[in-house]
Amino acid sequence: MKLKFASMALTAVMAAAPAMADLVFPSLSYRTGPYAAGGIPFADGYADYFTLLNERDGGIGGVPIKMIECETGYNTAKGVECYESTKGEGALVYQPLSTGITYQLIPKATADDIPIHSMGYGRTSAANGEVFSHVFNYPGNYWNGASGAINYLLESNGGDIAGKKIALVYHNSAYGKEPIRTLEELSKKHGFELTLLPVDHPGQEQKSQWLQIRREKPDNVLMWGWGVMNQVAIQEAANIRYPMENFIGVWWSGAEHDVLSAGDSANGYKALTFHNVGRDFPVFADMQKYVVDAGKAAGAGDQVGNVLYNRGMYAAMLAAEAAKTAQEIHGVSDITAGQMRDGMEALSIDEAKMTALGMPNFGPSFNVSCENHGGPGLVGVTQWDAAAQTWSMISDFKETDMDVIGGLISEDSAAYAAENNIEAGCK
C-alpha cells in the first residue's frame, strides 16, 4: 500500500515535470452555478481552439500549448484562488469571463506583469492603454455596445429617436451598470428618455420589472443580462407580449440557450455582437476533423458553432495571434507573459489573416496600439429565427459614437490613475 502510494506520488511528480517550455493559457471557466449556461460554451470554444492548434499545427510557432482550466463559478473569491494557483505555471494571459473577477485582477496582474484580455466585458476604460498597461478589451467594449444599440435604433428610425422611451434591464452588478453612463450621455445627445430597471443576482425574479415595462410601454428595451437572467427576461417579455424586434440584448444576452426556452415567442429577438455567428466557416471543418472526431472536444462536445462557443474560439484565436506576434517581435518561440503583453499591444487583425485561419469575416479588422487597447469598437446586430433556430447577422459591424465614448473613457481612466497613483503614458 505504502509502495503503491509512493509510486503514485512519483508518477505525479514525473507527469508534472515536463510541463516546462509550454505556452500556458489558463482558462478561468465556470461550468457550475447560475451562469454556467454561458460559461460552458465559451470555455469549450476556448479549449477546442487551442486543442486544434496543438493537433493541427503542433502549437504556436512550434511550441505546444498547455491549457489549465480552473473553475471559478463566477465567484470572485474562487477567481482569486484560480489566479494564484495558475500564475506560477507561467500563465501568458488571463480571460476570466467575469467583470467582477476582471476588476479584481487588473491591479494584481499588472503588478505581476501578466496581461488580461477582457473581450467585451470588464472595465471599459481599460481601453486607455496609457493607464491600463496590462489590460486589453479589444475588439469592443460595453460602451461601444451601448452606443451600437442606440445607433442601430437611430438607423431603423430614420435618424431620429427624440422623445422615444428606452428601458434598460440590467444585471445589478458592475457588469450591468457599465453601460448606464454612456446611455445617459447618449440620451442627452439624442433626446430619448432612459428608464433603468435593475435585476438582482442571479436574475430569476423579474416580475416587477416587466410589470413596469408593461405599464410604461417603452419603445425599446435594452438588456444587459447574463446567465439565467436572460432566459427569464425573454420569457417575461414573451409573457407580456412585448414585441421581440424592439428588444435588444447585449452580446452576453444573445446565445441559443437564452432564447430556446421561450420557444417560438422569442422569434425576432435581437442581440449585439462583435463577431460573426453560425458555423459556416472553413475552420469548423478542421475543428470537426482534428478535435471533435478525434474525441478531444472539451466538455460534452455539443456546443460547436453556438454563439458563445464561437466567442470562446474567437478569444482563443486572438490570444494565439497575439502570441504569434509576440514570438515575431521578440524572436523567441517560448515567450513570457511580459512578451505576450507586447504581442497583444502590437496585434493586428485583418481580413487576409482571418481568411488564412479559416475564419473569413469572422470579426472586424483592427490594430491595437499602446494608446488604444480597445480596438475599433465596431458593433453588429444579430437576430434570432425561432423556426430555423439560428442567429443571423442583420446589421454589419459598424462604427460607434467615439466622441461620447472617448470622453468617458479618458474621464474614468483618469479617475483610476489618480486613485492608484499611476502615471499615464506609453513606455
Add this chain to the structure above:
Amino acid sequence: MFYREAGDFKTSYADDNQTFPIKFDRYRYYVVMLIAFVAVPFLINDYWVNAIFLPFLIYSIAAIGLNILVGYCGQVSLGTGGFMAVGAYACYKLMTSFPEVSIFIHVLLAGGVTAGVGVLFGLPSLRIKGFYLAVATLAAQFFLVWLFNRVPWFYNYSASGQISAPERTVFGLAVTGPNTTAWAPYLFCLVIVTLSAIVARNMTRGMQGRKWMAIRDMDIAAEIIGVNPLKAKLSAFAVSSFFIGIAGALFFSVYLGAVEVGEAFGINQSFLVLFMIIIGGLGSIFGSFAGAAFLVLMPVFLKNVLVGGLGWPTDIAAHLEFLIVGALIIIFLIAEPHGLAQLWRVAKEKLRLWPFPH
C-alpha cells in the same frame, strides 16, 4: 500521561483562571503562536496567502463575531453579510478620504462604524426573539446590500459600483493593493485575528460574557437576577458587529482588493459564517476557528486533490466538492451536534484519562 493537571500547581487566582490551565495546552498554544508569527511568514508564497491563510484568518474573525451574538448571547442573526459590507464600505470611504492614515486605524474604525450599525439593527431584539429576530436581521442584510448598491456616495460615484482598494501601508509596508509581499498582509491579518481572539475570549469569560450567557439561557431569569437585557443584548450586537465589521474591512481591502456588494456580501455570506459557527461549535472561540478552517480549507483542499491530483474535469470536481462538504457537514453534526469544539473537548477529556480510563 503528559496531558494532565497533576503536578501543575497554581499559586494564584490569576494562574487558576487562565485560558489554558493545563501545561501541555499552554505550551501547545505558545508553539502554535510561534509557528504562526515566526515560521509561517518565511514559508508562504502568494498562493498560500491569498487562497488559504487570508480567507481562513478573516472568516475566523467574522465567526468569532457572530459566535458572540449567536453562541454566547443567543440572538440569531442572518445579517452577517450586510454587516461585513458595512465594514468594507466604511473602510473604503476612510481609506479614500484619509489616505495618509495607517490602514490599521481604518480597519478598527470600520469595526466601530459597524458596531453602531449593528446596535441599530439590534434594537428589534429587545422585543422579538428566535426565528422572528432572524427575519428582522435578514431585513438588515437585504437593506444594507441594497443601500450600498443604490447610493453612489458609498462607492465614490464610480461607473460600475465596484469599490477597489488602493495601496495602503502599515509602518511603510504595503498591506493592501497589488504590490504586497506575501507575508505583509498575512501578518497584518494575523495580528488582528490574535487580538480579536484574545479580546473575545476574555470578554466572554468575564462578567460581560456571563451576562450574555444568562440572557441566552433564559432571559427572564437573567433579568430577575439583575442583568439588564437592554444593555446585554445591545452590547452583544455592538461587540459582534465590531468584529464582523473588521472582518468585512479586511475581506475587502486585504483579501479581495475589489468587491461588488451583491456578490461578495450577499445572503450566501451570512449563511456561510452561520454554518461556520454551527459546525465549529456555538459558544466557543476555538469553534470559530475550527468552523472557519473547515469551510474555507475543505473546498480548496478537495479542489486541489480532485483537479490537481487526480486530473478530473473541473465541473465534476466542483459538483463533487459540494457533495463531499455537504456530506461531511451532516456526518459531523450527527456525530457531534455541538460541533468540532465539542469533539475537541471530548478528545481532551479522554486524553486526560489516557492511558487508564475508568
